[in-house]
Amino acid sequence: MPSNKQVRAKKHLGQHFLKDENIAQKIANTLSLNSYKDILEIGPGMGVLTKYLLEKKTSIHVIEIDSESVSYLKNHYPQLENRIYEEDFLKYDLNKIFNGRSFAITGNFPYNISSQIVFKTLEIRSQVPEFSGMFQKEVAQRICSKEGSKIYGILSVLTQAFYEAEYLFTVPSSVFNPPPKVDSGVLILKRKENYLLPCDEQLFYKVVKTGFQQRRKTLRNSLKIFNLSDNLKANAIFGKRPEQLSVTDFINLTALIQNDN
Numbered sequence: 162m163p164s165n166k167q168v169r170a171k172k173h174l175g176q177h178f179l180k181d182e183n184i185a186q187k188i189a190n191t192l193s194l195n196s197y198k199d200i201l202e203i204g205p206g207m208g209v210l211t212k213y214l215l216e217k218k219t220s221i222h223v224i225e226i227d228s229e230s231v232s233y234l235k236n237h238y239p240q241l242e243n244r245i246y247e248e249d250f251l252k253y254d255l256n257k258i259f260n261g262r263s264f265a266i267t268g269n270f271p272y273n274i275s276s277q278i279v280f281k282t283l284e285i286r287s288q289v290p291e292f293s294g295m296f297q298k299e300v301a302q303r304i305c306s307k308e309g310s311k312i313y314g315i316l317s318v319l320t321q322a323f324y325e326a327e328y329l330f331t332v333p334s335s336v337f338n339p340p341p342k343v344d345s346g347v348l349i350l351k352r353k354e355n356y357l358l359p360c361d362e363q364l365f366y367k368v369v370k371t372g373f374q375q376r377r378k379t380l381r382n383s384l385k386i387f388n389l390s391d392n393l394k395a396n397a398i399f400g401k402r403p404e405q406l407s408v409t410d411f412i413n414l415t416a417l418i419q420n421d422n
């Protein structure tokens with residue numbers, strides 16, 4: 162008989178356990194299950210979401226850094242068998258699990274590393290057609306925001322260069338134990354058909370990050386480190402501020418800088 166002892170919430174691991182099973186089920190239902198056979202859940206904790214993922218006709222793998230949670234999962238979800246990985250998602254080589262296969266990512270993410278989870282997903286996007294999960298509300302809104310919005314920034318542009326991002330619903334802090342200080346938001350990312358950039362990717366990252374470091378300045382000023390030619394600087398796009406540029410504008414801007422002699 163598995164023990165009913167609950168996992169003690171550890172703040173440094175961002176542990177806020179979801180109490181509302183309807184919301185867990187709603188998150189499990191966000192994935193389309195098209196074009197992949199495997200799902201990776203990050204940070205299953207005591208398995209409130211895992212339980213509903215296991216109802217899907219797919220193969221569920223879970224990665225959890227906390228050994229106490231891992232013992233709990235092994236006791237309560239024997240059907241997961243050897244698909245529980247006691248590892249740090251940010252450091253683990255996921256090809257040890259998937260060996261080049263495509264998989265979806267989902268989870269109620271630890272908020273302290275949620276942006277890094279997105280950045281790692283972007284790196285491995287050729288294997289990740291779909292990604293859904295729960296973030297701090299403001300972070301989820303930021304990822305999905307469009308140009309012109311105050312919260313539009315690095316995370317929005319880099320994510321939306323490769324994925325269509327949609328904010329799905331808000332979750333109040335009262336449904337967690339212990340409750341976090343802020344509300345949460347659930348989003349879905351669906352990879353674009355063409356997820357290769359028509360410009361140098363490293364340069365694209367650098368242009369976006371450098372541009373947003375001084376978001377009140379025009380790009381002519383904030384992108385000085387690229388030693389732009391006078392001819393290029395005369396282009397009207399450099400008179401704009403980063404938050405005025407769409408993702409496509411950023412891609413075009415990178416191509417212009419790349420081709421500037």
Ligand SMILES: C[S@@+](CC[C@H](N)C(=O)[O-])C[C@H]1O[C@@H](n2cnc3c(N)ncnc32)[C@H](O)[C@@H]1O
Nearest residue numbers: 177178179204205206225226227249250269271
């Ligand atoms: C917000 S809790 C969610 C727990 C559970 N999914 C739920 O909804 O109740 C985040 C979970 O992520 C785990 N975690 C934190 N950092 C991690 C990392 N680097 N890699 C894998 N899991 C991590 C925590 O131990 C915790 O179980």
